Amino acid sequence: MSLRAEWVQFRDGDKKYQLYTSRLENAKTPLPVVIVIQEIWGTDAHILELTDRFAKAGYLAVAPDLYAEDGQRPAELKEDRIEQVKDFLNTLPPTVWHDPNARYAELKKLPERKREDIQSTFETLFGGLARMDQYLEILKATFQFLQNYEYSRGQKVASTGYCMGGALSAMLAGVEPRLAGAVVYYGNLPQKEQLQGIQCPVLGFFGGLDERITSQVPGFAEAMKEAGKSFTYEIYEGAHHAFFNDTRTSYHVDAARDAWAKTLRFFKEVLA
Known part of the structure; x- marks a missing residue:
């Protein structure tokens, strides 16, 4: 086809x-x-x-x-940055995805640079709901x-x-x-x-x-x-x-x- x-x-x-x-x-x-x-x-x-x-x-x-x-995406919403967030969330149970406290507790376990990148893109993504x-x-x-x-x-x-x-x-x-x-x-x-x-x-x-x-x-x-x-x-x-x-x-x-x-x-x- x-x-x-x-x-x-x-x-x-x-x-x-x-x-x-x-x-x-x-x-x-x-x-x-x-x-x-x-x-x-x-x-x-x-x-x-x-x-x-x-x-x-x-x-x-x-x-x-x-x-x-x-016609162009901002840096925070480039595909590689979004994939980082998805990969992180896929390590968590679905029940944690919308629990800010539980999610942040898991985020703190990551290396600092990776944690900052994920947090920045996550905030940009979910801030987009506004x-x-x-x-x-x-x-x-x-x-x-x-x-x-x-x-x-x-x-x-x-x-x-x-x-x-x-x-x-x-x-x-x-x-x-x-x-x-x-x-x-x-x-x-x-x-x-x-x-x-x-x-x-x-x-x-x-x-x-x-x-x-x-x-x-x-x-x-x-x-x-x-x-x-x-x-x-x-x-x-x-x-x-x-x-x-x-x-x-x-x-x-x-x-x-x-x-x-x-x-x-x-x-x-x-x-x-």
């Missing part, structure tokens, strides 16, 4: 953005689009491989680099770019996102009424007052052991129902946060296999 995968840059006003694009080489006509929204780790090898998987399913799949500033509105602007610009892009012109567009990207997938649904569907993998869910803009079906996947995120699901489901909007979801018992990421120790193969099949079914329906 031959893919045409490349990085594309485009301008929106005075800003330049870049996104990874992937499609089947022999798919000559414009294709329905899946926007693949990164985890906090950026457009890393996992996100690019996942984008290719959607392309192999017959879509134009695109992954915007939310960390690129005018820039969600900025990332949302990049996604809105990407959606607009796709309206006239030669490989997607005239086609429907849907989104899927993971962790931070899951939250952004839901946020995009709230501000872009033309979005055909949104998939949320273990991302923070919008508040009740933010639901009115959602016009498309939303599908969610969550880990039963990921209480910080999964505890939001019942309230969101009820609010969506009251607003007359479509939200379906799965909670996988025994699965942690990031259960879909097969490069992490949190990977849960049964949950990931089921979620993948249901995601493809969802896109087949909303992008038809």
